[in-house]
Amino acid sequence: MRLISWNIDSLNAALTSDSNRAVLSREVIDTIIEKDADVIALQETKLPRKGPSKKHMEHLAEYxxxxxxxxxxxxxxxxxxxAGTMFLYKDKYSPEVFYPEIDVPDTMDLEGRIITLDFGEFYLTQVYTPNAGSGLKRLKERQVWDEKYAEYLQNLDKEKVVLATGDYNVAHKEIDLAHPQNNRNSAGFTEEERQGFTNLLDKGFTxxxxxxxxxxxxxxxxxxxxxxxxxxxxxxxxxDYWLVSDRIADKIVKSEMIDSGSRQDHTPILLEIDLQLEK
Structure with missing residues (x-):
């Protein structure tokens, strides 16, 4: 089973704009399509409130x-x-879809940040974790999010194994960023956010x-x-991470970045795991 996750930083622009950045985004989409993934998770789609327009849908069908x-x-x-998220999955599958709210502060539950798919034998869920923001102005709210999200995944894991992915907006360890000493108090590398991710893994995730x-x-x-x-x-x-329940860690075949060429920002991440999707 092959799965891909990518913070696309505006699916809206990638589908409708002719800017240089949109062209680069479409080149990355081409690269993703070549991988023939069973499921693709996209974060930061930035689509309108009503969802994809007719033009968006035409381009989605094309790409x-x-x-x-x-x-x-x-x-x-x-x-x-x-913000916003999207799952694309091969037509032969028909998972049950959930749009959970996790009782978090501010408007976080209304920002389209989590979608969960139930494939019968396992859950597949994606997240676009809120950024702590400039000057860490949203750090306290982010700490509550981390706690509530970890509880959410733990509860899913009690029912069946979980595959979780997305932009978690945290570099967990010093080896997860190029210049840790220069970013000690930067959003995404505070002690609070790193501990929040540790707490998540400690609830049974790899x-x-x-x-x-x-x-x-x-x-x-x-x-x-x-x-x-x-x-x-x-x-x-x-x-950006692919996490799985500890008890299926031995089924991981591959976990790596996908080359996004000269396009800066996020690159897609790939997971191959020895699980069978329920059709």
Whole structure:
């Protein structure tokens, strides 16, 4: 079974814009399609409140032939065309879809951040974790999110095994970013956020990349757009993850980044695992 996750940073733009960045995004989509994944998870879709427009749907049908999709978008009073997630899965599958709320502060439950699919034998869930923000202004709310989200995954895991993915907006260990000393109090590398991720793993989940690759360094999933040379210099962070229930860690076959070429920001991440999807 092959699965891909990607914070696309605007599916809206990737499908409808002719900007240089949108062109690069479509090149990454082409790369993803070549992988022939069973399921594709997208974060930060930034679609309208009502969901994909007719134009969006036409392009989705063009780029993702043979896939069905479900989405979740930001709703009032959360910001318009903000955050959002989407699952695409091969037409032969028909999972049950859930749009959970986890009782978190502010408008976080209304920002379209979690979708869960029930494939019968296991859950597949994705998340776009809230950023602690400039000046860490949302750090306290983020700590509550981390606690509530960990409880949510733990409860899923009590029912059946879980595959969880997404942009977790945290570099867990010093080896997960290029310059840890310079980012001690930066959003995504505070002690609070790192501990929140540790607490999540301690509830029975395996970081599949570390399970396969150990303490390898210099492998990242995100490079800041604002620093023009961040990707050239590999000044990146690993903040995107595939997690699985500990008890199926032995079924992990592959967990790696997918090359996104010259496009900065997030790169897609791939998981191959020896599980059978229920059709």
């Amino acid at each position: 993702f032939k043979g896939y069905s999709y479900v989405w979740r978008n930001s709703q009032e009073p959360a910001r318009k065309s903000y 970081d599949t990349f570390r399970h396969i690759h150990g303490d390898v360094t210099d492998v990242y999933s995100w490079w800041a757009q604002r620093a023009k040379t961040s990707k050239i210099n590999n000044s990146g962070w690993r903040i």
